Amino acid sequence: DAGVIQSPRHEVTEMGQEVTLRCKPISGHDYLFWYRQTMMRGLELLIYFNNNVPIDDSGMPEDRFSAKMPNASFSTLKIQPSEPRDSAVYFCASTLTSGRPDTQYFGPGTRLTVL
Amino acid sequence: LAKTTQPISMDSYEGQEVNITCSHNNIATNDYITWYQQFPSQGPRFIIQGYKTKVTNEVASLFIPADRKSSTLSLPRVSLSDTAVYYCLVGETRGYSTLTFGKGTMLLVSP
Numbered sequence: 001d002a003g004v005i006q007s008p009r010h011e012v013t014e015m016g017q018e019v020t021l022r023c024k025p026i027s028g029h030d031y032l033f034w035y036r037q038t039m040m041r042g043l044e045l046l047i048y049f050n051n052n053v054p055i056d057d058s059g060m061p062e063d064r065f066s067a068k069m070p071n072a073s074f075s076t077l078k079i080q081p082s083e084p085r086d087s088a089v090y091f092c093a094s095t096l097t098s099g100r101p102d103t104q105y106f107g108p109g110t111r112l113t114v115l
Numbered sequence: 116l117a118k119t120t121q122p123i124s125m126d127s128y129e130g131q132e133v134n135i136t137c138s139h140n141n142i143a144t145n146d147y148i149t150w151y152q153q154f155p156s157q158g159p160r161f162i163i164q165g166y167k168t169k170v171t172n173e174v175a176s177l178f179i180p181a182d183r184k185s186s187t188l189s190l191p192r193v194s195l196s197d198t199a200v201y202y203c204l205v206g207e208t209r210g211y212s213t214l215t216f217g218k219g220t221m222l223l224v225s226p
Binding site for chain 1: 158202215216217218219
């Protein structure tokens with residue numbers, strides 16, 4: 001398996017522009033997570049899906065952030081409009097619930113820079 | 116979710132055994148202890164997970180005392196490539212998974 005795939009790996013944009021981050025989870029996994037990592041705040045959970053349904057989006061910082069999972073193999077995290085404080089590394093992770101303690105498999109991340 | 120406390124950083128030399136201790140005084144009965152490793156410019160990677168006593172895999176060992184209020188990740192004979200941030204997480208898995216990452220421990224292995 002190729003693991004969790006994220007694109008783009010790097011994104012540089014200007015303040016006010018729309019940014020879309022993409023994630024392909026590991027095939028067969030039923031949970032998908034979006035995290036954001038910064039030096040100041042560490043790794044934060046933004047939102048997670050189960051079977052393509054958003055379960056908890058309490059970590060989404062504000063209405064400028066939105067996430068979708070139209071099918072089991074694709075998810076997007078959109079920021080509109082983007083702001084410099086959104087600059088961070090965004091990780092996508094997936095996992096399979098198997099009735100025992102499970103683990104999350106992280107993608108390589110997207111480094112976002114908002115100028 | 117139980118809060119965890121671990122050292123901010125640790126230094127070691129190649130070939131040494133490294134033990135990173137994590138405190139989780141408020142761990143609940145159903146909570147498991149999981150350790151992740153993160154290299155620069157990469158996502159966290161699962162290392163090991165346990166509930167009590169000792170767990171060992173090809174990468175590390177995890178020691179959990181009877182009261183479960185702390186745990187120790189043991190890395191045998193570290194190499195330069197073990198330089199990374201190590202996160203201790205405590206959480207319950209019951210039909211869903213949410214992990215709360217703290218600041219982690221930055222391990223620096225020197226020649």
